[in-house]
Every structure is written in structure tokens, then in C-alpha cells.
Amino acid sequence: MVLIYFAGIDLGSTMTKVVIVDEDDQTKASVVYHTGAEHRRLANRVMEESLAKANLSIDDISFVMATGYGRINVPFADRQITELSCHARGVASFFPHVRLAIDIGGQDAKGLKTRDGKLLDFVMSDKCAAGTGRFLEVISAALGLKIEDLGDISLRSTQKVSVSSTCTVFAQQEVVNHLSEGVPLEDVIAGLHDAIAGRSARMVNRLKVEPDVVFTGGVAKNVGVVKALEENLGCPVLVPEEPLLSGAIGAALLGKEHVLKALARGETIQTGKRRLEEATFFK
Amino acid sequence: MAEPSKGLLRAQEIYQDRSQRALELREQGKKIMGYLCIYPVLEMMTALDIVPYRIFGDMREPITRADAYMPSVNCPFLRSCLDLGLKEKYDFLDGIVTSHICDVGSSLSGIWNYTVRTPFSHHIDTPHTLHETSLKQERGLLEDYRKALEDFTGHKMTTENLKKAIRVHNEQRALVRELYELKKPDPPLISGVETIRVIKAIQSIPVDEGNELLRDVISEVKERGDGPQTKSARLLLWGSILDDTALPEMIEGLDANVVMDDTCVGSRPYFNDVEVTGDVIDGLARHYLMDIKCPRTFRTRDYNDVRKDYMKDLEVRFSYLSDYARDWKTNGVILESVRYCDTHGYDVPGLRDYLDNLGIPSIYLEHDYTEGALAPLRTRVQGFLEIIS
């Protein structure tokens, strides 16, 4: 029997994620890279690396689905679909009873109302960096901290401060003021996490919060934000083992379902030209 | 000399270089009258052989000069109009007619007079409610407007000429409706992008020339074989001014056709005729105050009823949109508004409730009136299409 594989590439604003799954939905390989100014064009390298890891060539892949902010111009993708649908599908593969998914990535936050892996409705905030991963990146850089340490630091907090400003620039100023007044670092960071979680919680209110609630995207790797989100929503929040990958996994699975549907209708599968070249970004 | 272009090509030429025809006509001694939004009564201009020329902004041109006169939290469309005025792009106008479309639009007319100084100007303080007294008020305002135009041209506006003008403008309305009929089949015979080009073109040339253009476009799109393709979604687009094709281009670049709209560079000014009444001004006042359905006019049921029944009130305000959705067989509605347009923004929650109640999916987009800021909206629109298709 010929084994078949499906790839999902999530070319996000901050991270590029590739996942290859087999026909049993098992992950064969996954690679995560910074999208950064250079890397965003090098999506093909990330793809090549995941193919190498899985010991496959691009021609072994039945379908390549692209998603994320840069999905439009991936020269080796067969089709593109929004990260809204992909995250909804991806989180459902870990948590089948998910009703609300919250994705906080590098430059936006999204609330997804979903059932059986299907997207039903969504809300999105993409007007500025406030309340996104970028916000945490800016502040951790300013404080000389590593982004992956913020979560653990904040867990030591006993009395979080309130960060009133929703603007990244002003919030940074507020943080500096708090620290110069002698507020412990962990209390300030916990306050920042609370500000981010509060924003997202207010945003998803319109979708009516129902369990299971799943938190995904890079910011879900931060245990401090997870905790703050639970407090703000007043319910438990589930996090996938690797929250960065939900979009790419969802893309791969939607690619597979697309192929199966086409085959069931007796159609041939339309794949793209599959040029393993750099992706160009749209404005 | 090369054969002048016709139909869609002509519409596109005018869309890209709007003032070319107005400048020619001005050379021939015609008076060109700028007007802002759709409330200045065009029939009265036509009756005096004045060429109406709608004032638009330009979302591809950064606003640089208007900031000195209008705060940046004002409607960017109106700021852009002023900006173009300050950059002398409207210097060929003989006059400008404005109306109380909204507070910002109204103050713009004053600012324009102080800064751009178009030789003639007139402001119509159009009421915002539909009481009998409002109609009386509008009627009086139109009498004043008529006198102002008469003084400006030095000619009397005869009833006969006014009736004739109403007839040509009604003919234009009928032609636009005929064009929109061609958007009912699947695929539609004309795209949303092409529609905006045509409507913007007819708002830039004299009414009789606009009618000729519409007739040409109608026969062209009926015959051509390379019109729009069938897509998964047929959309109704509602909202504030869209005087650029960028947004519908983005939408139609995805798996959707915009087959119906309720916007003012679209169906909004054309879907009701002006009734030729015994006293002509009566019919004009009624049409411009009552029949044009723009959120700038507060539309309610009988005053004693309204506040008690939200759904009935919504029905009165928005039922024409569910008719559009049914007749043009749309499977989703995009509500769009330029940022800081309170007039449209305040209608959004009620309109969404109304559509939700009918089970018609909708999405609301707010944009900055800049071309570059459309990219993030693409994800929202595409996500919406993934839900409804």
C-alpha cells in the first residue's frame, strides 16, 4: 500500500510552522522557525527541513495547504485557507469538544466559535500590537528577559499590579514606572499577562464563552497568560501540547479532507506548481 | 481621430481620470457644480444646464494638508475630500453644494468655504428626521436652494425645465436599476468592481451622457462572453461610501461575487424615482428626505410605537435589505464602514440583529480609507466566506 502524506504550512506574522501528517493523522515531522524579515521569504527552507525530517520529498506529499498571514504567496502550496478555519480544525484534533478557541499569535488575537472542527463565527483584533505576542516581545526585550521565561517569573507573583494602558508604547512606560517604584518584577509581569488576557476575554465575550475553551498560538506557551485567561474567563482553559502548531496541523488536516472530498466526488486533485521557492509577502 | 471609447472601457477611463469631461465642458462655457454626498438635489442643477460633479476623496493619496483644519479622528473620507480641495484638485469647479449629511460633513462645508474658496457655495441644512415638519423644512430649504442657483446663473428655473430634468434623472435611475437586474443571474453579468466604476463615472458627467453610458454598458455586458465567473458566495455589500474599487477588488479576488449593494456609489441614490407632483418641489423634497435610505436620516415607525418594539422598528428600517438579499439571492452580507463614521456605525448593531434574526450571515468591517490597510481585512472576509460556503 502507498502511504500518503499531507503538509500544512502556517506562515505566521512571527513564526513559520510546518507539519507533515500521514493518512492516520499522525504527525511525521514538524518544524518551527522565526518568520523574521529574512525567514519569511525562506518558507521553502522550513518546508525542505520538514521533508528531510520525515524522509520524504515534496512529490510524496498529496496536498500542501498554506495558512497564516503569509498564506497568499507560498509558491509550493496547492491551496490556501485562513488560519481561522485551520486553528478551529487543529485544536479539535486534540480536544474534540472544543467550543471556543482563542489564538493569540504575534500580531493579532482571535476568538473562534467552533463545533466538530468547523468554524462557526469569529472575532479578531488586529488593529495594533496591544494584547498580542508582539507586546510581550517588546516588553521582555526592554527588560532584558527571555520571552520563554516570562510565564514562570509571573507565577511567583503574590500581588499583581494593574497595567491600565492598552497601548504597547504607553504600557512599556507604565512598566518602567512600576519597577522604579520598587514593585517586584513578577508582580509587574503578572499584571501584563492579566492585561493581555483581559483584552482577549472581553473580545471573545461576543461569541458567548462555552466549554471546552482551548487556548492556542505562541502566547499559549506562556503559563502566566494561561492562568490569567482562566481567571478572566472564569473557567478552565485547555492548551495543546504544542500550541504553536495548531494552525499548521489544522491546515494539513483540512488539506486531507479536501482531497478525500474531491476523491469521493470522483474528481482529480488539483495541486499547484509546487515550486520550492521563497515566498513573497503581500502588503 | 480615434473612435471615442464606449461602455465599460469608457466607464473605466472616466473612473481613472474623472475630471476630463468636466474640464472639456467647462472650456465650452458650461458651469461645473461640485456636490458632496447624495443630498444636494441634482435635478435643479440639470434644470439650469449646470453640470453636477460629485466630490470624492482619494484613498490612494495620503492626507497631508487637511490635518491643519480637521482633527484626525474625523471621517477620513471627508478629510480626504478637503485635502484634495486644498491641493487645488477641485479648482475647476464653479461652485459647490453641500448638505447636512452629518456633523462632520456639515462643518466641512464651512471649512471648505474658508480654505478652498470655490467661487459659489450653497449649503442645504437637510433635516435628519421624517416628521411632517421636517418635510416642510426640507421643502423650504429647496426653495432657497433654487433661488441661490437662479442668482448664480442669472436664469429662472422654469417648472417645465425642472420637470424635464426630473424625467432625465428618473431615466438614469431606471437605467441603473436595469443594470442591477443583470446582477441577479449567476454568474452576474457585471462584477461589483465594474459596477463601482460605472456609477462613479455617471456621477462625474452630465446626466444625459451618463444615461448613454449606462445604455452602452447594459448592451455590452449582455453580449460579452468574458464576464464574471460563478463563485461560491454571492454577497450584498452595505455601508458607507466606497469611491474606490480596492475593497470589492479584494473581495472579488476571493471566492465571491458582490452582486448587490446598498452604498452611495452604488444602488442607494437610484432605487426610487422622484414623483412629478403638482408642485414639483414637493416631490423632490419627499424623495431626497424620505426615499433615499442612508443612515444619515433617522427612520422610524410611527413615533408612538417605535420605542416599544425593537424588532418592528428594525423591520421598518432595514426590510429593504432583506428584499435585496432575497431577490439577488445573496448568501451573506458584508457591512463596511469607514472609520469614525458614526452615522453608519450606529446602524450596525441594529442591522446585525436584524440580519441575525433572519438567519442571514453578516460580517462587519471597519476600514481606514487607505488602500494599504485592506490586507488584514482579507483574512476576515476569507474567514467569513469559509463559514458561509
Ligand SMILES: Nc1ncnc2c1ncn2[C@@H]1O[C@H](COP(=O)(O)OP(=O)(O)O)[C@@H](O)[C@H]1O
Ligand atoms: N517559547 C515561548 N514561550 C513564550 N511565548 C512564546 C514562545 N514562543 C513564541 N512565543 C510567543 O508567541 C508569539 C508568536 O506566536 P504565533 O502563534 O507563532 O504567531 P503568528 O502565527 O502570528 O506567527 C510570539 O510573539 C511570542 O510572544
Ligand SMILES: [Mg+2]
Ligand atoms: Mg498564527
